[in-house]
Amino acid sequence: MTKLSLLGVPHDGNSSFMRGPAEAPPLIRAELFSDCYGGSSETGVDLLADGVILDHGDVAFDDGGDPWTAIELAVAAALEPGHPLITLGGDHAVTWPILMSVHRRHGPVSILHIDAHPDLYDAYQDNPRSHASPFARIMEQGLASRLVQVGLRAIHPDHRAQFERFGVEAIEARHCSPLPKLRFDGPVYISLDLDGLDPSCAPGVSHREPGGLTTRQVIELIQSIDAPIVGADIVEYNPRCDLGGMTATVAAKLVKEIGGMMVNARPASAGS
């Protein structure tokens, strides 16, 4: 039986404006496992049933080594048992080292990247590892065969040049009513920056950008994926900006919906 692997990534050292996402993993887990909620995805998979979740704990960063190596190794270990993996927390910079290991195991993936920002700066504040730059690295290194960005609404002219350079499929928030129909062939990786959602749904992010997707729309995107999802990250949850814990609850819900699609690869309509 397919299980769902989880791995926390408590790292926010490349955030440009404020830190906080390093504190996200335990808070998302607290909501995910709380008695307050049921464990079923909308597609009918009970993720909290015995043995479904394989929790690999958090990446440890305290040994003084390069954190990028630590993330790569921990992701590689978490992928080892062969189950799909969702990483919890961290800022968006962590997607680069995660993809290094995902690529090693699965080859170039199609990335569904939900975000307000393209995160394609060649470097930001002279930092090539910036949380504003991971997809420049990922595309340069050929870690993805396809990059589909959905929900964009804070695009710098530099980004538009990168769209061309890397062949990015950029779907702006203003073109999301109704949502575009996406088709994927090979293995899919979801990179979910919570600021892709509207701040009314997910206020707990470092850079709130009004005009985003609703939680419903993000779930609809997830449930529409018609190819195996091998990995996902849920990043940029910043508890220091949250209102009454709302965003942790949203993150946990999205873990359940992505996990439900991973464990049960049939499209959502089959579950009703």
Place this chain on the structure above:
Amino acid sequence: MTKLSLLGVPHDGNSSFMRGPAEAPPLIRAELFSDCYGGSSETGVDLLADGVILDHGDVAFDDGGDPWTAIELAVAAALEPGHPLITLGGDHAVTWPILMSVHRRHGPVSILHIDAHPDLYDAYQDNPRSHASPFARIMEQGLASRLVQVGLRAIHPDHRAQFERFGVEAIEARHCSPLPKLRFDGPVYISLDLDGLDPSCAPGVSHREPGGLTTRQVIELIQSIDAPIVGADIVEYNPRCDLGGMTATVAAKLVKEIGGMMVNARPASAGS
């Protein structure tokens, strides 16, 4: 002239995770009658005009008797003058005794049940009166001729068996874009659990379930009802989880829109 009866139901003794909804009635009333807002429904009925609202106060629970009896009797008394009734507050468990009295007066009603959860457990935590179980009781006892649930997104496998058993029309949140067109024949009862709304619109609920209906969608559902609405409950407002009083304002708005449809039974489009 048709009036609108109100009755507070300050009871949350069957909540499974946290209490608070017992405190809702006065807070909803405070928003409903505040000088901050006008009294007109969107369909053009001024609910705050003299003599429109007949407020029956709150059910009293201090006499040591069975609270279910107290609710039944108070609802029966509030229905006595023949006007439609909206009950304010309480957890969802209270819908069962309310329906007992509604059924006695109006016979089996069609229920439009807006909620994130089906609330159809045979029992929850061994409690058959649990706020997770009222519709199992209601359907067993034949208090409703039809149960239409809208906005569901936390469905346990046990619920799906109950859907079959009771012939429930379950419309999940993921099938609400666009909203389904509903048709009702006989008298309609609305059971409105505020967690049917998305937590961005109604954060003040014990069990936030992201991905829900917008306030606008709930109003649209209400305004689309083409049959007499004889009763309604607005339940599960938990002020202890609210953010800046937002959910009390939403509850009061929904009282006005349901009340507007009750007092003026013409469909909404006729009012514009």
Place this chain on the structure above:
Amino acid sequence: MTKLSLLGVPHDGNSSFMRGPAEAPPLIRAELFSDCYGGSSETGVDLLADGVILDHGDVAFDDGGDPWTAIELAVAAALEPGHPLITLGGDHAVTWPILMSVHRRHGPVSILHIDAHPDLYDAYQDNPRSHASPFARIMEQGLASRLVQVGLRAIHPDHRAQFERFGVEAIEARHCSPLPKLRFDGPVYISLDLDGLDPSCAPGVSHREPGGLTTRQVIELIQSIDAPIVGADIVEYNPRCDLGGMTATVAAKLVKEIGGMMVNARPASAGS
């Protein structure tokens, strides 16, 4: 090159229920110029590039004169260089004196008025300058050739009489799914009351009215305008009711999107 003029209007003396909007201008500016965000509108105009914004500061009210005269003179001065103007803050009462000067420069404009309330009372609490009355004054004086109100959901019977009297095009919130297509001919003025948005998106307003437009919908309305926008106001932001500064961020985002359309008068689709 077209620039964007800004002017703060820190005045809330005609608010009927609570004050606060006088404090809005510096808070909107803080969000607009914060390093936390980029400066590009979704239509590709970088408003924070050198020389694009011409900030005229705030209207000064401390000289003891009539504040309406102060607003008129300051708006006239801010319009003098010939650039489009967005005023920041204040309650909705300030739109009347602003329009006096806009009319003097541009003649009768078409007003796109986004709001939960028509603000057409002949007077409110005996105050003809009330924030519930500016459009009665504006239409009486012929300052606008057309008044299109979008997002209405708190309409008093008196308002419906005023709709007739002034030929107002009233588009209620319940008729905004999907949004109506608007066509404008002459110069357009946008009067944006933040309570036109749903309180989930903009909680920081004196009179929260659930069931409103999403931020996305308001941006879509703005980007759909196919005529020159000569002026705009963003009013009724009340920081004393806000949650975690969310509404200031929304206001700043809307400045960017309106400004983007003003500076680059091509419709939004041309920018992608």
Place this chain on the structure above:
Amino acid sequence: MTKLSLLGVPHDGNSSFMRGPAEAPPLIRAELFSDCYGGSSETGVDLLADGVILDHGDVAFDDGGDPWTAIELAVAAALEPGHPLITLGGDHAVTWPILMSVHRRHGPVSILHIDAHPDLYDAYQDNPRSHASPFARIMEQGLASRLVQVGLRAIHPDHRAQFERFGVEAIEARHCSPLPKLRFDGPVYISLDLDGLDPSCAPGVSHREPGGLTTRQVIELIQSIDAPIVGADIVEYNPRCDLGGMTATVAAKLVKEIGGMMVNARPASAGS
């Protein structure tokens, strides 16, 4: 046996900056009677025991008459059974009509007035009934034999002149460490403006003035009163400024501590 009379005063029409205190009475009651808390005062009186509280409901203002008359009559009726009375809610303006009836029954009382502001303006914004002026009226009319103000920290020069004129004993917040020892002879009336507390303890007030008393200090003042307390008001709770309902809880606690001293007139030390 002495009982405790309660009366809600939902009136805020004389507030100078923002309204909201009219909504306070039901919210304070919700906290007072919530199952979340016990009913015992610190001095050992169980206020929630059967028959201790005699709730006279709220003053009704809907008959179009002078609200001051309505308050006077309702207070007179609530005092009629001969028990001490605590009024809940309203802005500070209501203390004047309350004292009219208190004076009629008890003659001139000693007032312990806890507040950040002296509320002694002859008139404010030309309104002699302003919430900034009640004690000017009370002292002019000789309704009190003594006025002791504690916690003051926003004193206008006009107030200092009034201190002289009326012989006010003004104890500023900066002279409250340690608290002064107060001695009262005749019947005492407590007028408790919640902004006398520090905003960290009571954020839900229209005019937050940092540097105030702690809740502990206010309780200590109450428990130190060595004369019969015949009446009290708890005013200026503004739910629209509150944070997570904190101030309603504080108000309910203070009802219990004042009520405990009223019902059990022995000084607090006797209860331990």
Place this chain on the structure above:
Amino acid sequence: MTKLSLLGVPHDGNSSFMRGPAEAPPLIRAELFSDCYGGSSETGVDLLADGVILDHGDVAFDDGGDPWTAIELAVAAALEPGHPLITLGGDHAVTWPILMSVHRRHGPVSILHIDAHPDLYDAYQDNPRSHASPFARIMEQGLASRLVQVGLRAIHPDHRAQFERFGVEAIEARHCSPLPKLRFDGPVYISLDLDGLDPSCAPGVSHREPGGLTTRQVIELIQSIDAPIVGADIVEYNPRCDLGGMTATVAAKLVKEIGGMMVNARPASAGS
């Protein structure tokens, strides 16, 4: 070198009003280890230096056994290496099984119990394991030689009888200005219910009781202990009631100050 053992106790199944404290452990850890703060106690012990903290993770409750046994065994294992232990989270009910194991290792301890409530009910809502009853069990079973309760301010008459029966030293909040000087002889155990603090300092508790200790006073109590501290619990943090994460920060601070006293048993004045 003395280390500090930590153990999370995610259990709130005996809470009477609302659940939530089961979610506390990861949130307290997130604050304790955040880069936002330094790791030094005020007494000069750097708890975040390598090897000082020995984290035993959380008690696991998923095996279907009696949770009380699970707590006892986990505490026994955490005490095994011989270091003092602080448990994180849970409601106050967990103190009973914790003390079972503490007693087995250290014999009867002196308990410094900081709380708004005595938690001495023989049973509450018929539950002898209620979070309102642990100290009845502990004293009956002779697990403590002495019980000193500080900060009490919600005392039921039943509690006063239990004070007598068990020889409790009850120090009420109203007798804490100034704080009493405490003297301990044998090993000390601190049971720290966060509702002992004033809600202004620690709003994130299920039962807010205004008039409590300041964070400063609690730290002063901790630093005044002149005997070895062998164990401590920090209970009743309920993240669902918190405001902006304030209470998690307070809990982490108190871990540091208790830990600083445990690791460095010299009284605080020696560290300055």
Place this chain on the structure above:
Amino acid sequence: MTKLSLLGVPHDGNSSFMRGPAEAPPLIRAELFSDCYGGSSETGVDLLADGVILDHGDVAFDDGGDPWTAIELAVAAALEPGHPLITLGGDHAVTWPILMSVHRRHGPVSILHIDAHPDLYDAYQDNPRSHASPFARIMEQGLASRLVQVGLRAIHPDHRAQFERFGVEAIEARHCSPLPKLRFDGPVYISLDLDGLDPSCAPGVSHREPGGLTTRQVIELIQSIDAPIVGADIVEYNPRCDLGGMTATVAAKLVKEIGGMMVNARPASAGS
């Protein structure tokens, strides 16, 4: 007549964990000048009377030059008219360049530094301009004759070495009950980091450190100064962490109390 000069310093580029204090100046001004409050200090000086405040606006940082030079020059210009100066906002790093200009005008001053942290690191994260290091620079350069730090409660061992090196008078929070009596001879400069206050009073800071001073205690410290105060800064207000705007109100109150002491150099007791 002495006036009070104000200058905003919107800079937070040297913050180690999160940005935000750059946005503080307009928010503090909004509270300072709001109609919600009076303008009198507790010592009887009306700061909002005509001509008392001389507002020099904000330091401009947009010219690409060294921001430290910009601050120095702007402070020098603001000191030019000879009035005492309070700077508003920024992180604590800005105190160094401010003191450069204060020293140039007034020579070495006595600094009363209120803070949770000593801010004496030689460098932090390799940044000698860090907001954790300004007082290392100030003392090295001899800009102060005396450094009195009050409210400390997060002291690293490195700091204790710096205390010795620079002869710092370090008064920890645990030694502030009661407050120490301070005596100053020459001109005094107040450097007020809002995290010196307890987070219950000032939650809007980047690094909340529970156990701090109350607002009352900080005012008492200010009012106890018996020497001329020539300058002050109010730093580290981070609106992104604030709760309901509480900290902006506290900052504005402290401007009034410091300003009251500056303009009226007599000690506070003389004003009563």
